[in-house]
Amino acid sequence: MKLLLVTAGSRGDVEPFAALARRAAPSGHEVRLAVPDDSGVDLAGLDVRSLEADFSAMIESQGVSPLAAMRNLREVVRPVMRGVIVNAAHAALEFRPDVIAWHPKVLSAPLVADALGIPHVLVELVPAMTPTREFPAAGTVTRDLGALNRLTYRAGAAAAGMFRREVDEAADVMGVGRPHHASAPAATLLPISPALLSRPADWPDSVSLTGPWRAPTQSAGGTDGAGRAPAPPASTTDAAAPASDVRTLDPALADFLDGGPFAYAGFGSMAAGDPVARGRALVAAARARGLRLLVATGLGGIAVPDDLRGDDVFVRRSVDHSVVLPRATAAVHHGGIGTVQAATASGTVSIVVPFIADQPFWGAMLQRHGLAPAPIPRKRLTADRLADALAAAPRFQSAVVAAAARMAGEDGAGEALGVLERLAARPRKAALRHP
Structure with missing residues (x-):
């Protein structure tokens, strides 16, 4: 053919x-x-x-x-x-x-x-x-x-x-x-x-x-140490790139991943509004919940000013979802279908901050299926709202793990x-x- x-x-x-x-x-x-x-x-x-x-x-x-x-x-x-x-x-x-x-x-x-x-x-x-x-x-x-x-x-x-x-x-x-x-x-x-x-x-x-469509090297099965189904490898925005070995990671990122619980935040190609205000809200919410924060700035959806950075905040333009998402306590993202599927397949609860197009649809769909708290529209994103969503995320963990187990058997x-x-x-x- x-x-x-x-x-x-x-x-x-x-x-x-x-x-x-x-x-x-x-x-x-x-x-x-x-x-x-x-x-x-x-x-x-x-x-x-x-x-x-x-x-x-x-x-x-x-x-x-x-x-x-x-x-x-x-x-x-x-x-x-x-x-x-x-x-x-x-x-x-x-x-x-x-x-x-x-x-x-x-x-x-x-x-x-x-x-x-x-x-x-x-x-x-x-x-x-x-x-x-x-x-x-x-x-x-x-x-x-x-x-x-x-x-x-x-x-x-x-x-x-x-x-x-x-x-x-x-x-x-x-x-x-x-x-x-x-x-x-x-x-x-x-x-x-x-x-x-x-x-x-x-x-x-x-x-x-x-x-979801995955490359041949992307297999799934079993569970991780937390009882979550491991994710099929995925790249920075969607599930489809060749697998990455954690040993090939930037050493600084590897050290951060090994440093304890963290939340992930990334809005992919979404560039709209005030990225600095979003960065401040994300950092403040994570710190309010006692979480470290890994930020992928993407095409400009998030900016983290120097005065907010510290050992508990790690910033990169992009990261490999296959390595990062399975280890995150929650994933704050824009709700694109690729990121939704990558997070769910990882057994990681999504907190959706929709910008445009299909993103509100997926935020609502996750909530309807009991897989995520209510989405937070990007114009209503505040540190308090996000902190509340991070606090609620563990309530959805078992449902997300069950969904991940279903996804692991899909081809x-x-x-x-x-x-x-x-x-x-x-x-x-x-x-x-x-x-």
């Missing part, structure tokens, strides 16, 4: 695709990964094609505010999306795959697949594209709207309409006219654990909730690969012709 994986976004959008690529290659498949630049994901040893788009630079320049994105649509956002949409077409023409698996931002993927006469598979990293009555689309509202939940899934289609010109350009690359209706995905894959999200009864059979990448193999084996459709 020749498999083209195309993704867009920041680190958390790239890591699951990289994990699937690592899983598919040893099975004898020819896999190419088309990705944005400078995601921070370890892509060594993979066949990689750049989409010539840098989401991390975009985030660092304008933050994660949707209003900022709209203000900078023409100058900043549109060129990045053009890189994804048009270069995905070039990548497919160069590689001639048997099947394409694509991120929802890759708006040209259905057209490209139809032009080649091959199946395409939508990868929903969060449940925002496949309608259900059971919950609203992630990134819209967190309140259950009942029968109206299905209406919230129209938001994604409306956003896609903003980039029709770029999709038309991709059609030109493929030598076809843009159809009024591209084909539906042959399958939809969600690399999410059923321990965190119950599969809706009204999803079609073509939709698979596979569990999400293997299940996804099986779906792709079956689709690639089907007879090809007729390729589209230029009118």
Whole structure:
């Protein structure tokens, strides 16, 4: 099977695709990964094609505010999306795959697949594209709207309409006219654990909730000394990087991890608001609970002033979740699905401070499943609120350990690969012709 994986976004959008690529290659498949630049994901040893788009630079320049994105649509956002949409077409023409698996931002993927006469598979990293009555689309509202939940899934289609010109350009690359209706995905894959999200009864059979995608070296099983299921290795924002040996750690970080109980805090690529105020709240809350604090500043979501630093506060731009999270007493994070799954698989209670998009959804979902205290919206983060959440975290430990045990038996990448193999084996459709 020749498999083209195309993704867009920041680190958390790239890591699951990289994990699937690592899983598919040893099975004898020819896999190419088309990705944005400078995601921070370890892509060594993979066949990689750049989409010539840098989401991390975009985030660092304008933050994660949707209003900022709209203000900078023409100058900043549109060129990045053009890189994804048009270069995905070039990548497919160069590689001639048997099947394409694509991120929802890759708006040209259905057209490209139809032009080649091959199946395409939508990868929903969060449940925002496949309608259900059971919950609203992630990134819209967190309140259950009942029968109206299905209406919230129209938001994604409306956003896609903003980039029709770029999709038309991709059609030109493929030598076809843009159809009024591209084909539906042959399958939809969600690399999410059923321990965190119950599969809706009204999803079609073509939709698979596979569990998180992990590279082949990432195995799980047994328990740690505290009776918690050890985490499959994960990188700084999501579960998908090659395993790290604690002996290769920065010696200063290794010493900190060995120094006693600590809480972890990291907001990944979230850069918005006042990072210094957040740093002060985090340090004050940890000290109020008698905890040391490990901070990953990421792309600027947290800043810890020099006057707050000491032996009980350790700061790095990024750390390896596979080593850090299983040893943390709690993980304070933004609620991206990768970090949610990495923390839960580690048996570590999450305290979610959501910023945007699907993060409030996951904060609410963890609370609903009894896996975390109520999320604290980032504009309401204070030292007192966070200290209360840290105090409450032990009450959720047993439920998180049970969820981790369920996740340890999941083989999400293997299940996804099986779906792709079956689709690639089907007879090809007729390729589209230029009118």
